[in-house]
Amino acid sequence: MPKETFYNLSEEKRKKVYDALLEEFSQYSYDSASINRIVKVAEISKGSIYQYFDDKIDMFKYLINAVFEKKIQYMTPVMLNPEGIDVFKLIREMYLTGIKFAQENPKLYLLAIRFMNDKEHPVYKEVMSENFGSADAIFGVFLKNAINRGEVKAEIDIEFVSHIISSLNVTLAEYFMEKNNSNNFDEMMELVDKLLDLIKNGIS
Amino acid sequence: MPKETFYNLSEEKRKKVYDALLEEFSQYSYDSASINRIVKVAEISKGSIYQYFDDKIDMFKYLINAVFEKKIQYMTPVMLNPEGIDVFKLIREMYLTGIKFAQENPKLYLLAIRFMNDKEHPVYKEVMSENFGSADAIFGVFLKNAINRGEVKAEIDIEFVSHIISSLNVTLAEYFMEKNNSNNFDEMMELVDKLLDLIKNGIS
DNA sequence: TAGTCATGCGACCACTTGGTCATATAGTAT
């Protein structure tokens, strides 16, 4: 985590450093990211950035943390207190949240995607050892409840379906970000509902 | 593509170089891959590898090509001549093929995943400009036929569903590779069928 | 034996990497 010197900076300067970090790490993988480029963009000297952060991984952790913090801000009441809520309503909220986050924080989103895509990287392992479990788990709990309530058929493989639903979340956000023409809110809702219908009823 | 000197090598030596390339590029991204490490593993000199390849990207293209070639070998008769075949049968074949390829060629698979995950990388753009279109398209065609035959309901968004089905292919292979305990063929078939049932009928 | 040719080799090149450190500067408190 950043040293106190970083937080002593004027907000303006601090934001400039933050933006430079985000710009670099959203565009390049951890290994390929260059501190020389960062300090050039931030318009500070090489020595200065090491007054704010211990080292490269410290800078990276700071950004990953920003992703988590920002993502939490997007959580809706339903997601925070989901007892007895219809699973499909919950999944819809999750999907909408995922898309909105990506659209409104494209660089944090890119960084997160890049980060999640290389789970074998030592940096991933180190950073995630300090963080919580996967997103699959939460879907698992809700699926189980939904089965008890009869909303979902009992034969499904909960672990597997959780994983599918969770990864579709990412797929969906990626789909939106790729065809950037659709900043359209209605179109977004429509697609989310199409995917929900697929999960609910299939295509047959 | 490799120079003729590469093909003049004894098969043993050529394989050693190929293995070293694959080892490196399956473990590291294009930028992070190191030619020094490659020549060390292949037990040849730095100068030698530049007798076989023009440059780094040439080495990489050679491997990407190997992925495509190998993948084609896995194509089944049904996939090559899919006229009038049940969509779900086709999807099953595609999924099984994807998993088998990943299990039997884990390093090629890793390389391919890494490669596909960074579509913004200049190397991706260059390499893919010489290759064919996405996998989504093929599903689109078959979905359309399936709708005409009444196997699939007409309301679906073909482009979107194609994308989903196509990306589930990757998700499924990843799922298998992560929990490496399941080299079990029956378990594999079972999971594929579970996913097919989800796509067909949903979980409700 | 001498000449030719394909290949092997590793020192070397210019450049970038993450990180350090002695020094300079500025602001504050006495």
Added chain:
DNA sequence: ATACTATATGACCAAGTGGTCGCATGACTA
């Protein structure tokens, strides 16, 4: 004015990067 503290700086470091090149080696030919 003086002393102290916090911060800013960029030359510098060792190590690594992709790539080159002159020379060595060895096989085949004349």
